[in-house]
Amino acid sequence: MSNERVQLAHGSGGKLSHDLINQIMWPAFANDILGEMHDGAQLNIDGCRLAFSTDSYVVKPVFFSGGDIGKLAVCGTVNDVAMNGALPLYLSAGFVLEEGFPINDLQRIVTSMQLAAKEAGVHIVTGDTKVVEKGAVDGIYINTAGIGKIMDGIHISGKNALPGQDIILSGFLGEHALAVMSERHGLQFPQSVISDCAPLNGLIENMLRAVPRIAVLRDPTRGGLATTLNEIALQSKVGIMLEENNIPVSSAVQAACDILGFDPLYLANEGKMIVFVDKEFTNQVLDIMQRHAYGREARVIGKVVKEPCGQVGLRTRIGGVRLLDMLVGDQLPRIC
């Protein structure tokens, strides 16, 4: 890798991202906490269990149907903290602004962060602002970090998947990626697509209070459902079998994907989660999810199997079975 240069696909969340992390970042930073490779770190400080996560937001354009970079920066990090089975409490916000960026736009973005933080019940308690010369960044980049308290008796990990568990998805796929794409490229889809960007911590808290034994929680952001499930299959050393008929894709997203040649299973979501749970709790979890605004369309999309270890399969509508691989390249840079 030493003579190569960074390519856009290194940031896709797919195979090349994994290579970059494993070959460059991991050897330098290796430790047990990082080794969990979850959406955030789970810390134990003097008996107090905390979840800690960070993310940088570079979405282009900064405003899109259903959200903007500010809402995304709050919801994305809140969700990453919550996916550890934690109640998100405090966020930091770091801004990198390009000389010449309209103050009015900045105001809109900050107000949107304020509203999202309010909805999620978190406070932004520390921050930083840098301005760089024109051309050094594209408008505005935001980094947020979040910290939260892991709920008592809750142990969420990508390594917890076991054969027999059901896999639940909270709703329709691909809305965020397509909303951003359509804004960026001025694409007219047959039906309009709105980003699903939303804080999921409230819903997760309800679920975990009722069913503390939820095994895995993960949000299928970059790389989409397919990549996220591959990560879990690898971490837990299990197989995963999905039913195509049960995977919720709206007609608007499907139509746009048909035109552009995208696969909704690989598109980024910003307000969806995947839940692995023992069969006996499936109906209870579904019931709670479907009663919440952000889980209305929740359904079981597949189950954990023993073999083939580390792989994800999909049973198609006509009864064939095929491999569902991790995302490799990246046609959609700067989606979040």
Place this chain on the structure above:
Amino acid sequence: MQTMTNEEVKRAADFFTKEIAKLADGKSLRLMEVCGTHTVAIFKAGIRQLLPENIELVSGPGCPVCVTPNEYLDTAIAYSRKSDVIITTFGDMLKVPGSSSSLAIEKAQGADIRIVYSSLEALEIAENHPDKKVIFLAVGFETTAPTAAAAILMADEAKLTNFYVLSAHKLVPPALRALLTAGDSHVDGFLLPGHVSAIIGLEPYEFLSKEYNIPAVIAGFEPLDILQSVYILLQQIRYKAAKLENQYSRIVPERGNLAACNVLSQVYQEADAVWRGIGEIPKSGLVIRKKYQAFDARLNIPIVVEETKEAKGCQCGNVLRGLLLPTDCLLFGKACRPEHPIGSCMVSVEGTCAAWYKYGAGRWQV
């Protein structure tokens, strides 16, 4: 077809697979899906496993990125290194390796290469950057060529002087004729590309049955379209009644899309063209007509291109002619993977090797 319930779809699929097995009657048959979109659709639906083992589906030369020769990529790469040039391209060209580089590598090193979703987007970039030469990489078959032609007409009308097209458009029927003339592909029937046919209509394929006595069906892209098309081919084979049939009549009119064809012939004319792995095929490509030569990148922007080199051991050529399956290539899945492609067939989302790898050929055991 969208109104069918899941149960109805499954029942229809079961019917076709059973009938196909009956008609094949244990005989070994090779059917070629010409189009890359079909290759992907076949894998996505898991159709290969539903068909009896004696029916082999082989991919043909119908992935536009795959059949684009190295020389074209080297030319695009050379242009991208010029400081006054912006390259505009569909995303799947980015990672295709040329002789010694790729557009993705050049982009990472600072070349101004932009992914567009239509030729009109490239036109817009040209309008917004009057100080740069904007080159659109026009790759594709009869389906995408009319949009490139339309962009040239619009550029002409807007009197744009900084918009250029580097054309590698190709035509499907001459390639099929070349495969049959070579005579080594041993194809028992063709699944013809639905989208290309929607532009050119049925007539250009008539020679398949008339001159070569080969069954052929224009097929749609839904799983049931493909199963039904295989079923139609099997009937023709079984009853020795080779002809051209149109399974995709809901989209493909008999005479094609006249408006698109008019735009196409207004701007382009047929010319001999080089296909990766196949070589030069007479009248199988499109070049810009004299009237619009001001938009032809090759004629207006002088460039020195490196000597073309082919990747060692790469079997893309034989895969594109249906002579080898991807898994027959020693590099497949080992040195050549989607994240590190050696041949073009592993790059494009519609590439035969990429589809085999992505959907698990040789890797997924049920």
